Amino acid sequence: MYRKQVRRRRAVLALLIVGSFALLTLTYGQGSNGLQRGVTAVFTPVSTVLDRALKPARDLINWVDETFDARGKNDKLEEELEVARKQAVGGKVALAENREYRELLGLSKSGAIPEGYEPVTGRVIGLSPTVWYSDVMIDVGSGDGVKQGDPVINGQGLIGRVTAVTGGASKVTLISDHSSVVSVKVVPAGVLGIVKPTVGEPNTLVLSFLNSDKNIHKGQMVVTAGWSSEELESRFPPNIPVGEITKASVIVQEAQEKVNVRPYADLRNLGTVQVLTGGSR
Amino acid sequence: MILTPKILARLIVVGIFGVLLQLTFFSQVELFHVSPDVLPALVVCLGLLGGTMTGAVSGFAIGFLLDCLLIQPLGGASLVLIAVGYAAGMFRERFEIHSRLVVPLLCALLTFAAELGFGAVEAMFGIDTDVSILVLRDILIQSAFAFFLGWAIYVGLRRLVRPALVDEATVRRTRRPTVLGA
Numbered sequence: 001m002y003r004k005q006v007r008r009r010r011a012v013l014a015l016l017i018v019g020s021f022a023l024l025t026l027t028y029g030q031g032s033n034g035l036q037r038g039v040t041a042v043f044t045p046v047s048t049v050l051d052r053a054l055k056p057a058r059d060l061i062n063w064v065d066e067t068f069d070a071r072g073k074n075d076k077l078e079e080e081l082e083v084a085r086k087q088a089v090g091g092k093v094a095l096a097e098n099r100e101y102r103e104l105l106g107l108s109k110s111g112a113i114p115e116g117y118e119p120v121t122g123r124v125i126g127l128s129p130t131v132w133y134s135d136v137m138i139d140v141g142s143g144d145g146v147k148q149g150d151p152v153i154n155g156q157g158l159i160g161r162v163t164a165v166t167g168g169a170s171k172v173t174l175i176s177d178h179s180s181v182v183s184v185k186v187v188p189a190g191v192l193g194i195v196k197p198t199v200g201e202p203n204t205l206v207l208s209f210l211n212s213d214k215n216i217h218k219g220q221m222v223v224t225a226g227w228s229s230e231e232l233e234s235r236f237p238p239n240i241p242v243g244e245i246t247k248a249s250v251i252v253q254e255a256q257e258k259v260n261v262r263p264y265a266d267l268r269n270l271g272t273v274q275v276l277t278g279g280s281r
Numbered sequence: 282m283i284l285t286p287k288i289l290a291r292l293i294v295v296g297i298f299g300v301l302l303q304l305t306f307f308s309q310v311e312l313f314h315v316s317p318d319v320l321p322a323l324v325v326c327l328g329l330l331g332g333t334m335t336g337a338v339s340g341f342a343i344g345f346l347l348d349c350l351l352i353q354p355l356g357g358a359s360l361v362l363i364a365v366g367y368a369a370g371m372f373r374e375r376f377e378i379h380s381r382l383v384v385p386l387l388c389a390l391l392t393f394a395a396e397l398g399f400g401a402v403e404a405m406f407g408i409d410t411d412v413s414i415l416v417l418r419d420i421l422i423q424s425a426f427a428f429f430l431g432w433a434i435y436v437g438l439r440r441l442v443r444p445a446l447v448d449e450a451t452v453r454r455t456r457r458p459t460v461l462g463a
Contacts, residue, residue, distance in 0.1 A: 016359070020359040058309050061310040126305060127309050137352070200414070200417075201415055
């Protein structure tokens with residue numbers, strides 16, 4: 001009797017393992033399948049309600065974490081404020097110039113949203129729990145005009161791109177995911193490169209140069225370049241802010257042709273995001 | 282654990298609620314820059330209460346739902362959580378839980394193993410970028426969270442499935458009657 005029980009138990013275990021491997025083999029590399037679309041269609045409304053209901057509790061815990069984090073950052077922020085004030089003056093001048101150039105060229109005055117793209121606003125309703133994946137689920141899908149490959153931004157800058165879509169929800173793979181590659185340029189230096197993440201450090205991206213004749217400096221801005229190649233599956237529209245250079249020693253630049261970039265967007269605390277639909281891809 | 286339809290329904294609700302709570306709450310809060318992952322701890326507790334089969338099947342189902350909701354390749358999370366559930370069930374069938382520390386420790390240890398397992402599944406398909414040593418720190422912090430949350434999950438689950446627990450029924454039957462006025 002006992003041996004029969006053990007045999008049955010082992011058979012179920014083997015079945016579950018074989019089933020998991022079979023599912024992995026069948027579904028790897030697919031965007032989304034019918035089953036996943038069905039399950040997300042059922043659970044997205046529940047997730048949205050839970051997400052809204054639990055927001056105060058989440059904010060409380062995150063506030064505790066941020067309070068700990070904020071201690072000791074005050075001096076650094078004051079220094080940054082000083083620099084930002086100077087930049088703001090320069091920025092106002094640049095904005096005025098920009099407005100004139102746009103009018104001259106007959107471009108849209110929309111500013112942040114690139115020409116030809118229609119923003120669709122969504123809320124983050126789920127995040128992957130492990131440290132290995134950087135995916136978020138948002139509550140807009142193909143029903144709202146979202147397509148696979150669409151770039152996703154928030155008020156701070158580039159977040160990632162849509163990698164799977166169902167009727168009412170989409171999966172956004174963040175720029176901190178190990179599969180992410182973004183073509184960028186450093187402004188005002190004009191250096192071109194690609195930005196890749198480091199698994200385990202969501203606040204650090206690595207910029208590898210493609211043309212390294214100019215040195216770049218700490219604090220310079222990194223924006224999307226808008227070009228694609230064989231390695232880059234999806235093209236992001238140009239001039240979306242990605243982050244700023246945090247470490248740029250001349251020796252490391254020349255030896256490794258790499259610098260560190262801190263993304264502008266806080267990729268672990270995402271709330272409302274915008275999917276840029278339409279446009280050329 | 283004696284699996285009646287009522288208990289099965291409770292376990293299904295626990296699994297669904299656990300996954301939804303993970304995605305909408307735990308994954309979106311940060312303490313020490315790390316989000317807690319309660320799902321391995323939940324599967325460990327189910328394995329400890331129900332044995333190898335309950336652990337493995339619940340691991341498969343919870344992993345499957347997680348992969349469905351995150352639109353990931355199906356089976357990856359299941360594979361890891363089956364192993365976690367089965368290991369917890371094996372522990373329950375071979376050893377007695379004498380100390381209150383056993384459950385949290387097991388939750389922490391198996392969460393650590395599960396996170397490494399998730400990494401192994403991901404590595405199976407190729408990781409193109411650098412992997413920072415800080416991943417290990419994050420996994421250790423997640424294991425610490427599992428240590429503290431594990432006991433709470435275990436106590437809550439135990440209360441929920443109490444009518445189905447064999448040892449609990451034995452304890453109730455053998456409890457000495459209270460003598461009034463003694």
